Amino acid sequence: MDEARTSRRGPSPRLWLAGGWLLLALLAAIFAPLVAPQDPLAQDLMLERLPPFWLDGAEPGYWLGTDSLGRDLLSRLIFGGRIAFIVAFAAAIAACLVGSTLGLIAGYFGGWADRIISRVVDIWMAFPPVLFAILLVAVLGTGLSSVILAIAIIDWTRFCRVIRAEAMGQSRMDYVENARIAGYGRIGIMLREVLPNVVPSIVALLSLEMGIAVIVEAILSFVNLSISTDDPTWGSIIAEGRLSIHQAWWVLVFPLITLILTVLSFSQFGEALKARFDPVLR
């Protein structure tokens, strides 16, 4: 028992690698004007399609090269991270608040509350998510807030389903019955007894959802349905990179790597955090 616990408590490489990348990307995004080597919007036809630093023809100060308009790729990725993180946090938190609340109510109270909520979730999940997102943005209009809203509207069901199942399992445990015998009110039991036991899952889902929000935002940018096209976003950089894949592969490859690393890190970070939050695993 003790051995298992120390090995679990020791530094988990997964947590540190994923957390390290996210922290780096987040700090770079927050302090983008300070750390970006160039202006992400500055075009210079003399500098177009410069290769990354280790290839012949690279220019100092343009570490990852430039795109077909001569804009610095690294600076564009750093500034693109701002929108990615804003969307990730805002959309995931909104989806989490709505989904977890409804899931907790459905799972704990059961009965007609559960029947109504579960039915809504079933109907919601019948829509293919990407089409749903495109449709929603088309209706809501493009822009940061409608992208956030669209992701939250689509993905609250992920939280709702998982938290409902967990809350339902917890509600059958004897400690909940004991709390009822003691005379606690139903809402008090839900918040004080059941909620703490589903928090680890909420944390893991929240982190996973941030990764998913980053992808959805990139897809929307890719199909030109996200933020205004001037601001660099990872999706719009990928879309441009795709057009010049034969002349400048780096414009496609680096944003893809950034995106994948970030999404993977969010999901791994969430899983690792869950293990830490869980008193039984801890």
Added chain:
Amino acid sequence: MSACLDIANLSAVLPNGQRVLRSVSLAVQPGEVRALVGESGAGKTMIGKAVLGVLPSSVRLVEGDMLLEGEDLGRLQPKARRTLIGARTALIPQDPLTALNPSRRIGPQMTDRLVRILGWSGEKADRRTRQLLDEVQIRDPERVLKSYPHELSGGMRQRVLIAAAFAAEPRLIVADEPTTALDVTVQKQILRLIAALQREHGTAILFVTHDLGVVAKISQKVSVLYAGKVVEEADTAALFAAPQHAYTRALMAATPRYTDPFASLKPVDGAVLAGLAAEIAAADLAWRRPHG
């Protein structure tokens, strides 16, 4: 003096119409331990849950009364009933692992209830909790209070639950097979502990068990339950001296004796069960008629 718990003609049915409790009557006098003994599935847990107001939603009480210290639980508003049950009763559960909240430390779990339900000051609740941990012979209360449930052994968790049950000074404790989930060596200690605290505090206990050996050790009175029906009730000493009902005798014959473990491993006599089944079917038929 009125009984601490008085159950009269309590019947319960499942949605498919099957009866799980058949006109159960039993009383627990103040300060007395009444054992409720029967095979698994007899409905012992169901009776405990009915008293504590936590029956599964699929089980419906269709007749009978439950009086807790003279107060008719069936006539109280739900809120008043919860308050009364919360203040006067406690449960010592079968499984000490799932009965404690895995994500909360033992200390707050124990004191919370005294503060929130009984309105005690935090300091008083804390003092009381430590006193009870001492009474259940927990030597290092500091560590236990700071622990999460999974950090304690099964025996320790059950001690915590016993301490928690007695801490609020309930009039009635329902103990539902409190030793069944424990190691044999720990079972005896826990049983002795419950008996000692019961004497000390004068708490009435409805002690649910399937084990006649446990009945003999802990109770003054005993009710024998079979298929949701009380088939015999007696003083414990009288029951062991002269069991009246055929089922009780069969149950005794099927209970292993420590002196002769091999000779006694036989099931309850089939002929006795067949007779009982017929008797109960006839009773059910008679019971259904006036109710449509």
